[in-house]
Amino acid sequence: MAHVTAAAWAVVTLAASLAAAPVQAQNYPITPAQRATAEQVAVGGIPLSELAPDAPDNYTVKSGDTLWGISGMFLKSPWRWPELWGMNMEQIRNPHRIYPGQQLYLEKADGLARLRMGQAPVGAPTQTVKVSPRTRIAGLPDTSIPTLPPGAIEPFLEEGIIVGEGELEAAPRLVAGQDNRVLLTRGDRAYARGRNGAPLVERDPRQIDAYRVFRNARPLKDPGTGAVLGYEAQYLGVAELVRSESVQTVKSREGKDEPVTVPATVDIVMAKEEMRVGDRLMRQPPRQLMSYVPRAPKADTAGSIISVYGNAVALAGQNYVVAINRGTQDGLEPGHVLAIQKAGRRVVDRSQANERTELKLPDERNGVMMVFRTFDKVSYALVLEILEPISIGDHFTAPR
Template identity: 60%
Template sequence: MNTLRIHRRRPAVLTTLATLAAIGFGSTALAQNYPVTPQQRATAQQTAQTGVPLAELAPNAPDEYTIKSGDTLWAISRLYLRSPWRWPELWGMNMGEISNPHRIYPGQVLYLDKTGGRARLSTRRGGMGGGDQTIRLSPRTRYESLSGMALPTLNPALIEPFLSEPIVVDEGTLLTAPRIVAGNDGRVLLARGDRAYARGEVNSPLVETAGPIKTFRIFRNATPLQDPGTGEILGYEAQYLGKAQLQRGESTERSMEGGKELTTVVPATIDIVAAREEMRAGDRLLPEPARQLLSYAPHAPTTAFDGRIVSVYGNAVQFAAQNQVVAINKGLRDGIENGHVLAILKNGETIVDKTGGAKETLKLPNERIGLLMVFRPFDRVSYALVLEISDTPKVGDLLVNP
């Protein structure tokens, strides 16, 4: 475990944009230093000296702000900017002094510099040229591990489950995946700690291999995700139930019966190690994917975007709330990236105007009602987090550039 000794006065060597652009999620992700992409570094270098026009600041942007436990980078950017995804243009840079991105931690103080009609944000009083290079931390002198204290872009608890739980598959993936065939001692419903038995397909049985114990995620009910505009099936969302570990692979037993040799299949043995819902025979197993350390740097698409909300994650939910996850009808094939921020437009109703002399059909204008951010794209569909709303988004609402 890395331990950092924090003194009362410590020189500030911080690349704030690099911090913002490089933060990831998850228990392992928070302990990592992510590289800054060439595009992010170019933006940082270009905007380090210019800042943003004062008109782009939020109306009540504070001159000084102390980072608190529980803060997120999105919330801080929203505190200072009318368009929080434009934070590379606001944050002051110190690119020449460091080679790797540093972090923002609770206790650090941010200063807003408005000199020259432009706004910059820095951890130094007076901005890039200021003489005070002290980062104020509380308590003033202590020994403490900072491996998990760096501020995430968003609240990790909102997204972390969706990095491993829901999965979008094609129609045949679950149908050909290994399946649970029975529980131990005749159990019908399985929970954490239970033992069960599973089988693969004839040509791909569940077998043990050298190395770590195989871990599987367990799914059920692949629900079709349908494009609200075209009716196209974009994929199937599998319902996550839990995790299992393979303890013993499939095998066969030979026996003699009536003078004939019979071959009987012995299913694989699995132990349920995590359960979100109870499992049963027929549920399917998919290999646990390797943990991905991802960067979530919110940014607007560089080209014109036109999409829709496909579904709200949950059981037959049609309306979304703030901090809820939705599926959208665009994915990797459409150029969608982690961190893309999109505006949500309420689809204006079609009405019949009866106020004139004759009835006339009218289409009410689309109204902007919020923002969402993509955090997990698949080929033709993506998951996104609803960041802020002024009305209630629903399935079929439009998505455009912010």
């Protein structure tokens, strides 16, 4: 059976049997390979050996659940939702919706399992996962549970940025603080100049002009080749443009009129760290509400972890963000799930008295991460599961 992937959508899977409910479901992509796998399973079911050994007998979806977490309850690999979907395609018309209160049960017979919706009939095989549909009305706020814990990725989408060489240095910069302040934080007013002497964009009174503030774009290098893949800028906070940069005419000491630059005025509205003169401003992009469909990459993918996001952080644990040395030019997309490998230790074989052979123990799988933001040569991934802390230089592969 093909091991098609897509995290927590095991539950999306489970749940979205809102065939009769007038809900406007999101149009998440279902690839031909995923549908083919689901159709294959729909014919004969899924072997019991593919179910998680500790899958609950009954489960009702609760507020606060995530698709990734629920998927892991039922399948050995939580991103293999197409197989679970295929267990009951006639009832689960939309594999991308699941809501608190839904119930589901697994019908098990002849070594195979099939997904059923609603209440389990009397005398049905044990190990029943329940998920009963709930009436929904179009136009109500979307209360479907998320793929991953809320807040695990969204704050980072405002922060993490990879820039090209010299790009940050060419960006607008802070030139002074009010009342000669050296360090700036939330609530402070500051002054800024546009890139290369050009004024900051003219302020639009109909909208808020927000800029993210960065410092110290440090190079991210490929551990194998040493090539610089991009520059990771340190995120400091957000400033709002109050007045645009301008030019005023003033009298010189000789009494002559001469033009003088008046820097733009900005207010610091959010500060993760204190800011100072020389820090750079980059316009805040429109907020993107992304939905991730966890899945395995189409092709074999391998690479290394090149950075752990955060100042002076060398090790990463669950829910940490790491940078990897593969990006869009390598075919990576948001939602791709990757297996983290822990390098095997170098040891000496002392099993024989007269022989000492140096060995390298096999690499062992250490966890799973999901790509959520991609650049040309670098991507950021969220660590979803981990056995031991991750170090810079650890490898990753496509999950199997």
